[in-house]
Amino acid sequence: MLLSLIPLGLLFALTVTLARTYHAREEGLVQEWFQKGNEDLATGQPGRAFEDFRNSLSYEPNNDLVQLRLAEALLADGRLSESRAYLVNLWDRSPGSGEVNLDLAHISSRMGDPEQAIPYYRAAIYGSWAGDAVGQRRKVRFELCEFLLSRNLLSDAGVEIAALSAELSPGEAIQHEQAGQLFLKDAQPGKALEEFEVALQANPRQNQWFEEAGKAAFDSGSYLKAEAYLAKVSPENLSGPDSELLDRVREVLSDDPFRQGLNEDERAQRTWHDFQAGLDRLQKCSQSSASLLSADQTAAVQDLNRDAQSAKKQIQLRALRTNPELRISAMKLIYQIENTTSHYCGEATSIDQALILIQQRHAGNDQ
């Protein structure tokens, strides 16, 4: 029996040598094919990359990183169900991996299953990441916001954008600007404006951001800010629509009789001017609409015209100076005229549009 230990020892030595040599070669092959796969993936050849990763994996089947890259190559190659199979397997072993969850979110998204994708995105945000975990998580949250907005899931998106915004430090200008863009897409121009303003505080040289801040301010009804930001956009960068927007803002600011800081005379002057503009618009509408409108619509325009003509006798500049109630009544009639004419006679432009914006600005107020 003891003698058998000698060949056992020799066999052990042989096995150890063979195993070590082979494992070293195996490791070399894993790395070699893995590098090749990464290169192919980087050069946009996912089909070849997939083969490379598969070769690599054949030497170390349980290498999670190679499996992940293989799944990503399959995903890039459009082989979604195959990629998903690998990722689900990886997820089973590492449910907290940010990268795996993000890939699964991409697959679910591409497979048209947003309900599945959202939890994966959230798991990726709260998952573990190698390297710059904070940056990766933020990147995923940006992506999730875009995803939710693209699916028109605005309330969910709002929550995520707010969380994203809360994570940002004041110095991260670009990220604040991006958050502002997201808020704009989420129909929250006020919050968007706040983000643009933080971004501009950190980096006031970004000409385009003034433009964006101006638009956000305009959408949120902050016309003073809108004028201030749009005015800062250098003329060569101010596009046609932006230039029109600035004009519109200026009209709103110059025609609004309820703007703070005006004296009674100025308020009266503006109301009188707005009333004249409204009458003009109504007259043009009633003249041009005869052939285009139905009998009921024509009758509605005619009724409004009658009311306006009758009010014209009361709405005089002198009376407007002394009677704030009359100013309010006059403006209400003006809003009615602008809304009706916009409805029946085409979209308002120029001062008529400014008057509608003034109405929106003061909506809910008595003034």
Place this chain on the structure above:
Amino acid sequence: MTERSDPIEEMKTSISTTESTPVELKSPGSRWLGGRQRSFTLSEGNLFLVLAVIIGLFSGMAVVCFRITIEWVRLGLLGSALAPSPLRVLLVPATTGLVVAFLIQKFFLAARGSGVNQTKAAVYVFDGYVPFRTVIGKFITCSLAIGSGQSLGPEDPSLQMGAGIASALGRRLKLSRDKLRLLAPVGAAAGLAAAFNAPISAVLFVIEEVIGTWSAGALGAIVLAAVSSAVVMRSFLGGEPMFRVPPYTLAHPAELLAYAVLGVVGGVLSIAMMRIIAYLRPRLRDLPPWTQYVQPAAAGLLIGIVGLRIPQAMGAGYPYIDQALHNQYTWEILAVLGFAKILTTSLSFVSGTPGGMFAPTLFIGAMIGGAIGGLEHHFFPQISASVGPFALVGMGTFFAGFLRVPITSVFMVVETTGNYSIVLPVMISNTIAYLISRKYQDVALFDLLAKQDDLELPSMEEQREQAVLRVEDAMRKPESVSLQAGDTLARALELAETSPEEIVLVRFPTGRWASVTKKELNAQASNRSKETQLRELLSTARIPILHPDQRLDDVLRHIQGHPLLPVVSRAGSRKLEGVISLPDILSAYKKAT
């Protein structure tokens, strides 16, 4: 060219010329680690268990070397990519086939084939003798064949190498013939456990296919060898299961029906493959002897041609099984791969190229399973979750149908994947495949191969299926009432007179039984008072009692010296169910045949 010699004859010659006669180990045991102060002695039984562990260590390391060598050969000949270059695919299996054939014909004739039947032959024909030369031959030729892309696996050769190592060690230690016979299956289990990284399946396979019984004496050694071998293998090559499987849950109860369909298809295809081998193998072996030198090369060339389009059909194919398990192929491709592998494996095997059938069987099963799963998913997406589980179940299904080892097939799937949740579909599908294969293919694969090799090896399947005769099949109603221990001699004589039998059974209140002949009663009556109770006369007499469910084979051991035995109920040994005698037993056997 030399005349082809018979490997069995070669073994016989080898026994007569190279082996010393096994010497009985002196009881109570051999002395080892002897010293002036202390000495330890081991009985042969304990020595056998220690030896089983050593066999496990040897076999484990040998299999590790074997598997690594196969990989080195593959890297050297085919390169490191899964899909080698076309030139290599075409040339390597063919040219290596020539080398393998030359080595087999010139040096290692006994290394042909898979190795399972050779191990069985060692147990049942050659008193546990497996030449060590066969181990060397198997190692070299199988490494070359499998590494060059022949569609064969390393498991069955590992089994034979394990048996060969065990046999060599047993001979070196001059163990008794009985123990030598037991050593071959012990080594076989060790070899298989290391090759599959599945000790339970290895133990079950050896019991199901090689020794056929759950003998306590063999089981302990087999388990120890398998475990120690698997531990060695895991410490060198890692402890991960052979296949990684995606998580599985039963999507819908109707999914089990889909697995039943897989069982039917697996059963049918396993019969088809068996018949291909049964048809081609003897015909190729009957060709002129010189063709034996080119058959593996020809098979290699054909496999290379298939491999140009379908490289997955070459080699053992484990990486591709992994891919099938992970939905890497469409069902159409899976079906093509399954059929291509049936073709290439049949070619490799019938050409006499050494190598095993286990790995290709798993490959074919995985591909066919995946194809069936994909097809069912295509038509009934609501009842089947994904292709992966079908591939997994398919492995076991084809294994059960083709190799006809139903219990091993279930455990093999569980062990090689480390996944227990799949066991329900595996059991359903495997059972169906096994039953179909058994019904439409009378002879199991290994029995078929043994017959083709002119070996009369016991068929484990037939043994399992053989009807067992029990006491109830042979017993008869007692023709007279039995006597009570409290009966007087006069009463006993009176009752015995009415009995047509010469022997009368006597029941004691404690449940003990005795028997007495009429002649003995008469003799006692002439010497003693008629009022003497039987319990005084039969105070020490006792006969064995039997139960209706006992095997007749076992009863034969007890009946000698007892012309008539009582058959009593297990619910109470005082309740006589019948009586049985040797003529009754012989009559039952006669009737059964």
